[in-house]
Amino acid sequence: MNILVCISKTPDTTAKIAFTEGNTKFDENGVQWIINPYDEWYSLVRAIEIKEKDPTTNIHLITVGGPEAEPIIRKALALGGDEAIRVNSNSNDSYVIAQQIAAIAKQGSYDLIMTGKETIDYNSACIGSMLSAILDLPYVSLANHLEVNGNTASVQREIEGGEETNEVILPMIISCQKGMAEQRIPNMRGIMAARTKPLKVVEPLATNAHTSIKEFSLPPSKTGVKLIAPDQMDELVKLLKEEAKVI
Amino acid sequence: MVLIYIDHSEKEIKKSSHEAISYGAAIAKQLGCSAEALLLGTVNDDLTALGKLGASKVHQLNNESLNNFDAKVHASLIATAATNLNAEVIVFAHNINGKAIAPAVAVKLDAGIVTGACSLPDLQNGFEVTKTVFSGKAFAHIKIETPKKVIAINQNSFGIQNFEASATVVEMTLPIPAASVKVTNVNKIIGEIPLTEANLVVSGGRGLKGPENWGILLDLAKALGAATACSRPVSDSDWRPHHEHVGQTGIQIAPNLYIAIGISGAIQHLAGVNRSKTIVVINKDPEAPFFKAADYGVVGDAFEVVPALTAAISKMKHNE
Numbered sequence: 015m016n017i018l019v020c021i022s023k024t025p026d027t028t029a030k031i032a033f034t035e036g037n038t039k040f041d042e043n044g045v046q047w048i049i050n051p052y053d054e055w056y057s058l059v060r061a062i063e064i065k066e067k068d069p070t071t072n073i074h075l076i077t078v079g080g081p082e083a084e085p086i087i088r089k090a091l092a093l094g095g096d097e098a099i100r101v102n103s104n105s106n107d108s109y110v111i112a113q114q115i116a117a118i119a120k121q122g123s124y125d126l127i128m129t130g131k132e133t134i135d136y137n138s139a140c141i142g143s144m145l146s147a148i149l150d151l152p153y154v155s156l157a158n159h160l161e162v163n164g165n166t167a168s169v170q171r172e173i174e175g176g177e178e179t180n181e182v183i184l185p186m187i188i189s190c191q192k193g194m195a196e197q198r199i200p201n202m203r204g205i206m207a208a209r210t211k212p213l214k215v216v217e218p219l220a221t222n223a224h225t226s227i228k229e230f231s232l233p234p235s236k237t238g239v240k241l242i243a244p245d246q247m248d249e250l251v252k253l254l255k256e257e258a259k260v261i
Numbered sequence: 262m263v264l265i266y267i268d269h270s271e272k273e274i275k276k277s278s279h280e281a282i283s284y285g286a287a288i289a290k291q292l293g294c295s296a297e298a299l300l301l302g303t304v305n306d307d308l309t310a311l312g313k314l315g316a317s318k319v320h321q322l323n324n325e326s327l328n329n330f331d332a333k334v335h336a337s338l339i340a341t342a343a344t345n346l347n348a349e350v351i352v353f354a355h356n357i358n359g360k361a362i363a364p365a366v367a368v369k370l371d372a373g374i375v376t377g378a379c380s381l382p383d384l385q386n387g388f389e390v391t392k393t394v395f396s397g398k399a400f401a402h403i404k405i406e407t408p409k410k411v412i413a414i415n416q417n418s419f420g421i422q423n424f425e426a427s428a429t430v431v432e433m434t435l436p437i438p439a440a441s442v443k444v445t446n447v448n449k450i451i452g453e454i455p456l457t458e459a460n461l462v463v464s465g466g467r468g469l470k471g472p473e474n475w476g477i478l479l480d481l482a483k484a485l486g487a488a489t490a491c492s493r494p495v496s497d498s499d500w501r502p503h504h505e506h507v508g509q510t511g512i513q514i515a516p517n518l519y520i521a522i523g524i525s526g527a528i529q530h531l532a533g534v535n536r537s538k539t540i541v542v543i544n545k546d547p548e549a550p551f552f553k554a555a556d557y558g559v560v561g562d563a564f565e566v567v568p569a570l571t572a573a574i575s576k577m578k579h580n581e
């Protein structure tokens with residue numbers, strides 16, 4: 015089985031969110047980069063678990079990003095990817111990124127293309143769905159469980175207030191979230207092996223962006239907390255009802 | 262024309278789609294065109310009543326098989342309908358199913374898309390939509406450069422409008438593509454309010470010490486009619502189910518009221534809940550970072566404060 019795992023680089027969850035160049039660019043000063051947690055903990059680790067059960071599985075990683083994305087791709091290889099492809103583009107338009115991934119996907123015969131449910135920076139949740147349209151493949155999103163049996167996948171996805179199990183004939187695209195697998199730490203052997211695993215760099219296809227970011231802004235900060243004494247719960251209820259008007 | 266996709270489950274239109282219709286109607290007003298809704302499948306709701314939310318027409322593909330959600334089939338039908346109806350803007354709720362299909366529809370229509378939108382478009386310099394980014398820690402103002410546009414609106418960010426109008430229902434026929442997924446099992450927790458659709462949420466953290474102590478929190482949720490949530494360590498320790506985990510790596514929610522009990526307010530937790538309209542924090546540590554993000558705070562022991570709050574709520578409800 016061949017799996018393509020989409021990997022995105024995102025700022026660490028504790029990174030300070032600030033902007034430069036007239037609020038048009040994310041301020042990368044001092045930012046630590048990580049693999050988008052949904053890509054790493056859930057999608058990649060589940061792919062690795064599938065390979066552990068069936069060692070003939072190939073796990074290819076793809077990232078669309080500049081050379082600064084290479085450390086996170088090496089980390090993903092250390093966790094257990096077999097080889098990686100970096101498409102050398104810094105676009106932040108989901109459509110352009112999906113087109114790059116689709117172009118690579120078309121060259122391999124992948125049974126499963128996996129993404130995280132969204133990235134923690136742009137929170138767009140677009141790539142899996144876009145890939146399904148470009149590649150004309152079935153798509154199950156927000157999956158928290160996946161079993162593969164021959165050419166059939168059984169995928170459990172989140173629905174409002176519960177879960178639903180879908181049976182899908184491969185190839186397919188799946189976006190992963192919590193429940194799918196558990197976070198792992200790369201071991202020394204993995205880190206050593208990752209150094210020599212293939213990491214191919216390809217130039218992007220020319221594709222026109224459909225959107226552009228004009229500006230970023232920060233939400234207004236809270237004006238300050240109103241403290242209520244623990245024995246004044248009637249007062250709190252009154253405030254929620256009459257001042258905040260939420261109950 | 263602005264076309265709004267209506268999402269439904271168990272024959273009922275989702276609340277997030279009501280909001281999407283109102284949002285789409287407001288865009289139609291800006292553009293001086295009509296707002297029309299698209300329903301794939303069948304529901305028990307009175308479709309003419311969607312006029313109250315701002316839809317002048319409801320196009321319905323009246324086919325039971327579409328009540329099972331299939332992202333590939335649904336996206337393809339929506340794109341065809343949007344083309345046939347000449348829709349300029351297609352609106353989705355940024356909910357579970359919306360996330361699965363809106364981007365695919367955008368690709369099929371060669372349309373730019375903004376998901377997680379939280380504002381009406383600004384038409385002064387083209388078509389600019391604000392969306393939440395960095396898990397609610399910032400906004401991005403995004404220009405859609407294509408003639409057709411797709412927008413998926415964040416839940417609980419626009420509100421529901423009320424007009425004195427009724428919608429006409431128009432039956433639509435389209436060839437239905439072969440199913441790409443087979444739904445083999447549905448497991449819905451009956452009677453529980455889904456977290457993403459809830460107006461009121463009561464959430465617990467490690468400060469509650471163990472799963473056996475959740476009773477006080479559940480009592481409060483019951484008194485309020487609220488959904489329940491938790492912090493990551495709580496679901497990681499299996500004190501509560503995974504689907505209750507909110508935060509940067511869990512579910513992001515934006516209810517009207519979020520009550521945080523025994524949660525410290527780590528940055529990753531706040532990222533999932535900071536779009537809530539009102540935040541109440543109950544924590545025994547006055548230095549807990551969550552107080553900085555709160556509207557109302559109670560410094561005290563949850564085991565005393567929460568039952569007292571539940572009693573006060575019940576008293577208020579009783580007097581209503």
Ligand SMILES: Cc1cc2nc3c(=O)[nH]c(=O)nc-3n(C[C@H](O)[C@H](O)[C@H](O)COP(=O)(O)OP(=O)(O)OC[C@H]3O[C@@H](n4cnc5c(N)ncnc54)[C@H](O)[C@@H]3O)c2cc1C
Nearest residue numbers: 466467468492493508509510523524525529530545546563
């Ligand atoms: C990459 C990454 C992603 C993460 N994603 C998430 C996420 O999505 N969601 C999330 O929640 N966390 C996430 N975390 C974890 C986060 O950093 C915190 O560790 C976590 O939120 C803390 O949970 P807590 O507030 O329940 O527990 P604690 O931080 O242990 O806080 C417990 C609180 O309870 C209070 N307390 C104790 N006893 C009482 C009492 N009797 N009455 C009242 N108050 C009491 C204490 O004062 C304390 O403030 C993430 C971390 C990382 C590194």
